[in-house]
Amino acid sequence: MKKSSLLSRLLSVATTLFGISIFVFLVLRVIPGDTITSSLGIETGALNQEQIESLRKYYGIDQPIIGQYFSWISSFIQGDLGFSYSTGAPVLQLTKSALLVTMELALLGTTLGVFLGISVGMFSARKPGSLRDFLGQFFGLLALAIPGFVLSTTIVTVMANKFQYFPNGNEYMSPVEDLWMNLQQMLFPSLVLGIAVAAPVMRTTRSALLETVDKDFVRTAIGKGVTAKAVRLKHILRNSLIPIVTMTGIQFGYLLGGAVIVEKIFALPGMGRQILDAINKREYATVQSSIMVFAILFVTINLITDLIYRRIDPRIK
Amino acid sequence: MKRERTWINYYLQSTSGIVGAVLVLIMITLSLISAFSLAPHDPLEQNPMDALQGPSGTYWFGTDQFGRDIFSRSIDGMRRSLSVALLSVGLATLFGVTLGVVGGYLGRWIDNIVVRASDVIFAFPAILLALAIVNSLGNSWIDTSIAIAIVYTPIFIRVARGPVLSVKEMDYIKSARVLGYSSPRILGRHILPNVFAPVVVQVALSLSWAILTESGLSFLGLGTQPPDASLGLMVSEAQALAAFAWWSLAFPSIFITIVVIGLNLVGDGLRDALDPARRSTS
Numbered sequence: 001m002k003k004s005s006l007l008s009r010l011l012s013v014a015t016t017l018f019g020i021s022i023f024v025f026l027v028l029r030v031i032p033g034d035t036i037t038s039s040l041g042i043e044t045g046a047l048n049q050e051q052i053e054s055l056r057k058y059y060g061i062d063q064p065i066i067g068q069y070f071s072w073i074s075s076f077i078q079g080d081l082g083f084s085y086s087t088g089a090p091v092l093q094l095t096k097s098a099l100l101v102t103m104e105l106a107l108l109g110t111t112l113g114v115f116l117g118i119s120v121g122m123f124s125a126r127k128p129g130s131l132r133d134f135l136g137q138f139f140g141l142l143a144l145a146i147p148g149f150v151l152s153t154t155i156v157t158v159m160a161n162k163f164q165y166f167p168n169g170n171e172y173m174s175p176v177e178d179l180w181m182n183l184q185q186m187l188f189p190s191l192v193l194g195i196a197v198a199a200p201v202m203r204t205t206r207s208a209l210l211e212t213v214d215k216d217f218v219r220t221a222i223g224k225g226v227t228a229k230a231v232r233l234k235h236i237l238r239n240s241l242i243p244i245v246t247m248t249g250i251q252f253g254y255l256l257g258g259a260v261i262v263e264k265i266f267a268l269p270g271m272g273r274q275i276l277d278a279i280n281k282r283e284y285a286t287v288q289s290s291i292m293v294f295a296i297l298f299v300t301i302n303l304i305t306d307l308i309y310r311r312i313d314p315r316i317k
Numbered sequence: 318m319k320r321e322r323t324w325i326n327y328y329l330q331s332t333s334g335i336v337g338a339v340l341v342l343i344m345i346t347l348s349l350i351s352a353f354s355l356a357p358h359d360p361l362e363q364n365p366m367d368a369l370q371g372p373s374g375t376y377w378f379g380t381d382q383f384g385r386d387i388f389s390r391s392i393d394g395m396r397r398s399l400s401v402a403l404l405s406v407g408l409a410t411l412f413g414v415t416l417g418v419v420g421g422y423l424g425r426w427i428d429n430i431v432v433r434a435s436d437v438i439f440a441f442p443a444i445l446l447a448l449a450i451v452n453s454l455g456n457s458w459i460d461t462s463i464a465i466a467i468v469y470t471p472i473f474i475r476v477a478r479g480p481v482l483s484v485k486e487m488d489y490i491k492s493a494r495v496l497g498y499s500s501p502r503i504l505g506r507h508i509l510p511n512v513f514a515p516v517v518v519q520v521a522l523s524l525s526w527a528i529l530t531e532s533g534l535s536f537l538g539l540g541t542q543p544p545d546a547s548l549g550l551m552v553s554e555a556q557a558l559a560a561f562a563w564w565s566l567a568f569p570s571i572f573i574t575i576v577v578i579g580l581n582l583v584g585d586g587l588r589d590a591l592d593p594a595r596r597s598t599s
């Protein structure tokens with residue numbers, strides 16, 4: 001890849017991040033009820049004007065809006081994400097552990113999804129128009145259409161009530177504390193996310209395979225006497241990988257969105273739940289910084305996908 | 318003489334297109350039944366004596382913990398979901414196509430701003446962005462629609478801008494310019510028709526995403542508030558009931574799934590019908 005194109009890509013990522021920070025800041029600024037009201041509740045009424053002023057000063061919300069933005073973003077860059085008003089813990093610390101949970105969930109979900117998607121896609125593409133193709137496509141459609149929260153709720157209900165199995169009812173265990181428990185707790189949420197990822201991966205795999213099958217080099221390989229299995233895996237699948245990788249990257253990003261709902265249902269202390277909790281408690285600082293972290297993660301993933309994509313497809317310069 | 322076949326003829330040849338259209342029409346009809354208060358029961362009416370009854374002749378989909386009719390609530394929820402989807406995708410199409418076409422045609426800094434702004438919105442997972450915006454705006458169905466519209470506008474910008482970029486350098490546009498046609502005329506008469514096909518397909522798909530986003534939001538407690546019925550909220554309430562009242566979870570879930578499947582099939586059918594390269598030769 002040319003250095004200059006990488007540089008311009010990085011530059012555009014930087015401008016996007018700048019835009020995101022302004023956007024996040026503005027969207028959350030519209031929330032009715034300021035920090036003081038939300039942290040003190042009804043007791044705010046008992047404060048006199050002077051006390052309110054000094055609290056506003058303490059939280060920094062007496063400054064003009066541009067000043068607030070710059071003081072937020074400069075401390076954000078320095079790693080100071082503020083404090084959670086309800087627990088007093090630094091948001092950076094909360095975010096670190098939450099980020100690990102979400103990343104583990106996203107990686108497991110993507111892996112499952114890609115595996116499932118490619119398998120079903122190959123299964124379908126073997127004989128276009130046949131019953132197996134119909135079944136494969138029907139799976140794809142269902143996986144696309146059943147919302148994650150429906151699937152999660154169904155799994156929780158069935159597992160907990162019919163099989164008395166609900167590992168997520170226990171306290172969350174990180175992989176370091178108890179790997180076996182952690183994997184059990186991650187199983188269903190990552191399966192739900194994986195199924196959502198599998199749908200588009202399956203569709204992409206199917207159409208990419210069908211497109212590659214007709215290529216000359218495949219006919220040549222068959223003519224040379226390469227076994228059917230080797231043609232399928234080494235010639236067809238390999239050359240269909242570019243769109244599949246791209247789709248996976250895109251889905252990995254979207255999966256982070258699905259994580260918000262799945263983490264809530266399965267009681268996983270990840271980024272999504274952190275943001276939801278903070279929204280419910282009206283904690284500006286936590287919501288703002290967490291969403292910013294989430295967006296950075298999302299942009300980074302897209303950048304990485306883009307780089308991999310350029311690498312495996314030499315035609316893109 | 319045989320008339321030239323329109324895309325509607327092609328659409329009607331696709332099985333998935335027809336199945337999708339039927340599913341969507343059923344859901345629209347049910348919504349209209351609810352809209353004109355023709356549902357078998359009032360969706361808000363509580364009958365504590367009849368709480369948590371299974372499906373029966375009186376209560377087709379059973380009742381919830383307050384003895385409310387789940388069928389009537391489901392079609393009322395469907396009406397809300399479809400209203401939000403239509404308004405939000407309508408707004409997103411209007412703004413997205415306008416910005417995409419104008420940006421793509423005029424180029425330079427206007428295009429630059431449009432593209433940058435949509436990159437910013439693309440940098441958020443849809444549900445998260447919608448969550449943050451709804452949280453700021455409020456919980457009415459119009460607020461929800463505006464939030465979802467903001468989330469999906471960039472997709473329409475991208476879909477509309479692409480064809481404009483590829484068409485605007487073509488000779489017929491250049492000649493139109495040489496002939497002294499005004500920019501609005503060139504845009505409206507010569508460029509916009511090229512944008513039609515991809516946008517129509519995108520509308521169908523976005524409607525299905527909008528329904529998923531809307532129900533996701535209401536599942537999380539944003540958007541429609543109790544006691545009003547919404548499919549996401551019903552699933553959320555069913556979490557506590559489903560163990561002994563499967564119908565409370567099953568029916569609202571099936572409704573969401575059917576309408577999303579329907580819209581996706583319609584999208585597939587439209588894509589095949591509008592794309593000459595994909596039309597089956599028959």
